[in-house]
Structure formats: structure tokens, C-alpha cells
Amino acid sequence: MKYFVANWKMHKTYIEAFEFLEHFKNVPIGLNECVIIAPSFTLLWPISKSMGELKIKLSAQNMYCEDKGAYTGETSPIHLKDCNVEFVIIGHSERRNLFHEDDELISKKLKKAFEYNITPIFCIGETLEQRKNNLTFDVISKQLSIGLSKLTESEIYKIIFAYEPVWAIGTGINATPNQAEEVHEFIKSFLQKNFFKNEDINVKILYGGSVTPNNIKDLMSISKIDGVLVGGASLIPDSFERIIKFNRE
Numbered sequence: 109m110k111y112f113v114a115n116w117k118m119h120k121t122y123i124e125a126f127e128f129l130e131h132f133k134n135v136p137i138g139l140n141e142c143v144i145i146a147p148s149f150t151l152l153w154p155i156s157k158s159m160g161e162l163k164i165k166l167s168a169q170n171m172y173c174e175d176k177g178a179y180t181g182e183t184s185p186i187h188l189k190d191c192n193v194e195f196v197i198i199g200h201s202e203r204r205n206l207f208h209e210d211d212e213l214i215s216k217k218l219k220k221a222f223e224y225n226i227t228p229i230f231c232i233g234e235t236l237e238q239r240k241n242n243l244t245f246d247v248i249s250k251q252l253s254i255g256l257s258k259l260t261e262s263e264i265y266k267i268i269f270a271y272e273p274v275w276a277i278g279t280g281i282n283a284t285p286n287q288a289e290e291v292h293e294f295i296k297s298f299l300q301k302n303f304f305k306n307e308d309i310n311v312k313i314l315y316g317g318s319v320t321p322n323n324i325k326d327l328m329s330i331s332k333i334d335g336v337l338v339g340g341a342s343l344i345p346d347s348f349e350r351i352i353k354f355n356r357e
């Protein structure tokens with residue numbers, strides 16, 4: 109299965125979102141393709157009611173780690189279930205950097221998502237400074253060990269990991285296939301060693317960071333890549349369609 113996740117961030121009005129969905133009515137989605145869109149919270153309900161025959165699945169961009177209570181402005185997994193949301197992005201670098209989400213909070217969110225049977229798309233990745241200082245693997249190790257600390261082996265198996273180097277997000281500079289492959293391999297072996305008793309478990313790892321129709325083919329050619337998480341290029345229906353169809357052109 110190959111995953112194509114559209115993270116719309118804080119973009120798209122109701123009308124724009126429905127124009128996008130209209131476009132995808134004519135885009136066939138293969139049996140081994142999983143296409144997921146992550147619109148803003150306010151769009152989850154109307155979109156969930158209008159999916160019809162569309163094979164696109166719904167993700168939230170975030171959620172809080174409690175069921176309910178005095179948490180003004182937060183969105184609980186119960187609200188996401190109301191909207192038939194199947195996935196939730198957790199630990200996106202914009203949440204970590206702009207909204208100061210730390211690994212501890214992220215680990216609680218991951219646990220809570222599983223309580224409600226929502227599959228987390230768990231983002232990890234290093235900043236440019238960390239990469240320059242050879243800290244990439246240390247950073248990823250910390251994000252994984254604390255992030256996953258509350259989860260069972262079978263929960264970890266269900267996660268969709270997304271390696272998103274922060275320096276590649278929204279910058280137009282994507283990681284080279286070699287750079288992405290090196291980190292994907294590291295994530296896989298770290299998980300095997302620390303969570304799967306060295307068994308060769310097939311975890312799902314996506315790449316995210318300036319993916320476009322022009323670089324998708326190269327990126328998808330690396331060995332351990334199960335798909336992509338796309339920001340900017342997912343806002344334009346035609347470019348997201350070309351990303352999904354990268355192998356058919």
C-alpha cells in the first residue's frame with residue numbers, strides 16, 4: 109500500500125475544499141493506494157458528509173490528549189470520531205516549533221488517538237542546525253523513544269510514521285532520495301531494536317518535505333518509503349493528482 113497524505117494546513121475555504129473534491133471525483137484511486145486529506149477542523153464535518161463514492165479518507169491535522177473538559181480551543185478525539193475521521197497528524201514540526209508541543213505531550217496524544225481507534229500519522233524530523241551538527245539520528249531517536257513510550261507493540265505497528273526534515277518543509281528544498289533513505293532505514297532499525305525485539309517488522313514510513321510532481325518519482329524509488337506527506341503541492345488538485353499518479357505517467 110502506498111500512502112498519499114495532503115496536509116492542507118491553515119488553507120482552503122469551504123468552497124475551495126469542495127472544488128478540490130469535485131476534481132477528485134474523476135481521479136481513479138488504485139487498490140494499493142491510500143489517499144488521505146487533512147483539512148482544517150471546520151471542514152471535517154461537511155467533507156465527511158459529502159464523501160459519497162470518493163475513496164479519499166479523512167485525517168485531522170492535530171487533536172488534544174484528553175477526551176473532554178475545560179480545554180478552550182482544543183479538539184478532542186471524540187469530535188474527530190463525530191466527523192468519521194480515521195487518521196490524525198501528530199507531532200508535525202509546525203506544532204512542535206510554533207506551538208511548543210514537546211515529546212511528552214505528543215506521546216499522550218498518540219496514546220489517546222489509539223483509545224479512539226484513530227490512526228496517528230506521527231511526524232519526526234531534524235532541523236537544519238541539528239543536521240549540520242550531525243544530530244539527526246539523536247533527534248530522531250529521542251522523538252521516537254519518548255513519543256512511543258506509552259504505546260504497545262501492536263499500536264506502534266499500526267502507526268504511519270512520517271520522516272519530515274524540518275529544513276525541507278515548505279522550503280522548496282526536498283531531501284535527496286539518499287538522505288531520505290538513510291533516515292528511513294535508521295527509523296526502521298531503531299524501531300526493530302527498541303520495540304520489536306529485533307524482528308523484521310514492516311513499519312510504514314512516509315517522507316514529507318517539498319514533495320512535488322517533479323520529484324515524487326525519485327523519492328518513491330527509495331527502498332523503504334511507503335508514501336508521502338504533502339503540504340504546498342497538495343493544495344492544487346492537479347498537482348496532487350500528478351503526485352498520486354507518479355507511476356502511471
Ligand code: PEP
Binds near residue numbers: 279316
Ligand atoms: C508538510 O506540511 O508536512 C509538508 C511536508 O509541507 P510541504 O510539502 O509544503 O513541504
